[in-house]
Amino acid sequence: MAPKQIPQKLMLIGFLNGLCFYAPVALLIRTQNGISISQFFILQMILSIGIFLTEIPAGYLSDRIGYKNTMVLSQLFLLIARFLLLLSDTFWLFAAEAVVEALSISLSSGTESAYIYSYYQEEEYALFNSKIGRAGTLGFLLSTVSYPFLLQHSGITALVAATCVTTLLAFVVTITLPKETKYHVTAETMKP
Numbered sequence: 001m002a003p004k005q006i007p008q009k010l011m012l013i014g015f016l017n018g019l020c021f022y023a024p025v026a027l028l029i030r031t032q033n034g035i036s037i038s039q040f041f042i043l044q045m046i047l048s049i050g051i052f053l054t055e056i057p058a059g060y061l062s063d064r065i066g067y068k069n070t071m072v073l074s075q076l077f078l079l080i081a082r083f084l085l086l087l088s089d090t091f092w093l094f095a096a097e098a099v100v101e102a103l104s105i106s107l108s109s110g111t112e113s114a115y116i117y118s119y120y121q122e123e124e125y126a127l128f129n130s131k132i133g134r135a136g137t138l139g140f141l142l143s144t145v146s147y148p149f150l151l152q153h154s155g156i157t158a159l160v161a162a163t164c165v166t167t168l169l170a171f172v173v174t175i176t177l178p179k180e181t182k183y184h185v186t187a188e189t190m191k192p
Contacts, residue, residue, distance in 0.1 A: 011135035016170035018139025050102025058106035067115035074107035118180035
């Protein structure tokens with residue numbers, strides 16, 4: 001694969017991950033399944049603590065298995081989290097969803113940027129990184145604008161299901177990315 005195809009795939013992944021159709025009603029999804037407002041904040045705390053505890057270990061794992069593999073793992077955890085949200089009807093399932101999502105967030109933190117930087121020089125890196133960010137924002141805006149129509153015609157469960165589908169597509173595209181070969185930094189290469 002030519003490196004110029006990488007930003008296109010990363011933009012597609014960003015766009016698909018941005019399509020979070022249930023975002024405007026995330027609280028409602030949980031409260032309709034018996035989660036109280038105080039439990040919702042506990043779930044948010046679980047998510048935040050999970051990210052805090054796994055951020056550094058995720059970085060070490062990324063150095064060992066590579067950026068592309070870490071991105072695939074992150075997408076897999078995001079996909080599992082979205083399916084858990086779809087199936088959750090108890091506090092403990094929602095808590096499991098928060099833990100899995102925290103793992104996904106920690107694994108993705110800085111990994112995509114490092115992956116891009118492994119292929120492109122600084123000028124190209126900044127350009128591609130901003131394009132990927134815009135694609136994600138476009139996806140989020142599109143899902144936010146379209147969610148009322150999906151909600152009216154299909155209900156809240158369909159919003160989560162549609163997000164599961166777009167996350168699955170992002171996972172598939174992530175698998176097709178080439179493994180980084182250039183500028184890969186590991187703990188071994190950083191030793192003097």
